[in-house]
Amino acid sequence: MSISINRADFIHTAWRWLARNVTNNSSFSAYFEPLVQMFYTQWRADRFRSNVIDVRRESADMYSLVIKPNKRWQGFEAGQYIELTVEKEGAWVSRFFSISSSPAYFEQSGLIELSIRIQENGQITPWLPQALKAGGVVNISQAAGEFCLERALTPTLMIAGGSGITPFRSMLQQLARRREVVSQPISLLYYARSSEHFLFRNELKTFQQQLPGLVVHFIDTRDVGFFSEAHLLSYCEDFRSRDVYICGPSPMIVHARKVLQGQGVKQEQIHYEFFGPEPVSLDEDREASNVLFQQSGKQVTTDKDQVKTLLALAEEAQIKPVTGCRIGVCHQCICQKKSGVVYNSKTKTYSDTGQEDIQLCVSVPVADVVLEL
């Protein structure tokens, strides 16, 4: 511990204390934010205001946003994700997306790409391309995530499902652009529900020429079905000696992990990333939904026949959130929903799928919900 760190900490703390005391805001930036936004629309103190350079169609249901991040943004590693925040009808909405381009490309061009699948009934993904076009403004967070290739490349098996290809595209593009000799074998099993859904097809084929160890299998699930033991043995016989990376819809990840572990692949060999929340269909006739209380680590399952508010569910789980009127008036029981859909019985509206504040006492879960509580 050096004295200089303590001094920086001290100055930081003192500065925050002063901001809190003098402006009643959490920071001076928060106090000045509305004024700065007069000149830079959608500017936010805690985000990086960035420009959208291009919106590129990739397929019928996918597009890529080409973004020039703010100069202060600190870059990323292949496989990491960012939180994208945009203003829609006065409300900030945020979604997590993997960066689909490589750090090498970013160093050279100053650009990153996000490849996004349009979710049917989604409120954000179908709207983004029209709202942003070229010249739009978005806010991005610093990059985060542990889903990156090990520094020293080992024999690797990549399993991608649908839009789960994006972090792999970033990793492979990085390897190809660095033009290092990759001596280790890499197999990519890329699953999609029909041949027109394979993204970056030509690019992936080019990578195969540039990276001698790379083999890409485009697997049409309509023809040969979903990932299975048989696929493992026929596409990548020596999978037991490889590091396995999985990215795709949650059920696919759960299934693939089970298959791999059943085949004796060790847990520490398996790396995976859930790619965004599951698409939620409201008219889907599901029997139950799960509510996860993140901080207390408790999970409850609700019955569709017995409608219970989130407040009642929390209290049944022995969690005691702050409450007040219990009729949706006083806003004491506001809690942050991390993901999932709730129905507000007072306003008779469904929530968005992303992160937002909700009132526990009048909200009923309609899909799997994660709460901050």
Next chain:
Amino acid sequence: MSTATNNARPDSATLDAFAQDLDQIRSTTMEKVGQEDANYIRNVIRVQRISEIGGRVALVLGFLSPIWWVVGVLLLTLAKILDNMEIGHNVMHGQYDWMNDPNINGKRFEWDHAADSDSWRRYHNHEHHTYTNIIGKDRDFGYGLLRLSDDTRWRPKNRWQILTYLNLSILFELGVAYHEVAGERIFMGKRRKTSNLPITRKELRNAFFSKAGRQFFKDYVFFPLLCFPMFLPVLAGNFLANILRNLWTSTVIFCGHFTEDIHTFKMEECENETQGEWYYRQILGSSNFEGSRWLHILSGHLSCQVEHHLFPDVPAHRYPAMAKEVEAVCRKYNIPYNTGSFGQQYLTVVKRVLKYSLPPKQVPIEA
């Protein structure tokens, strides 16, 4: 007037239909809420910031001419009024939570006021808005200082309660800060046996001192010292701005709740209320005043106290439009709707304070 005859409540079928009409007004309004409302509140915040910064600078320029000092006081007063009324009060009701903006959020907002915002959220958002005008449940009715209906026993101190009211008005900020602490008997009086406080008494006391202390430090130590040669004028200017703000906010709130025809309720009347009965009580417990657009904005749209009590989480600048519809619905069901000019309403407030400062007339008991 006794409360019993006051609250000759319409039958439940009527009140159900009445509730449906009001719900309709709410939902058609909420459908419109969006970019326009976000722009509106951001603009008000901008005006608040500019007046605050401008006001503090102008106070220092007081050495050039006293006119600058006066301008400074007025700008700072404006900033504080906007912060407390149109921004703070409304944001803390959750009216702008849908914006997902961490700085315009009901739970996190802290205002330029001696009262700790968490404390205010408890007794105002919860207690006052849920149990509006129920004697014994809503500590806002008379604030435990004033006798404003025959529901409370007359005491000799009520004789001069008009002076108590004036004092309260001047020191309103501190009264608001002290309200919950007083109700919990933290410093004085017999400790309450049952308390619904979600925090400990110690935490409540600390929050009270910490927030009030912070405000004191800001206006009476930090800024005067920062402008050192102008220490005294800045100190005096800040003091005056706080007092003017107090007088204004107190007057607005009294006009919204303590006009002559405001009704009170008994606990047993309000058990197992339906939505319609709840709406009905909110309407009888609040009153509006009319005026120009700036009067609405400076009062945080509490000029439409009735609509605020019916729909506390609808963005407040939508209230004047809703007021016309609510009044029409009330007329349809023959439910009293209390409104009038600002001056008229204020006069009836004074009348009410004076009227109940005298002991009730002896009513002969009928055999």
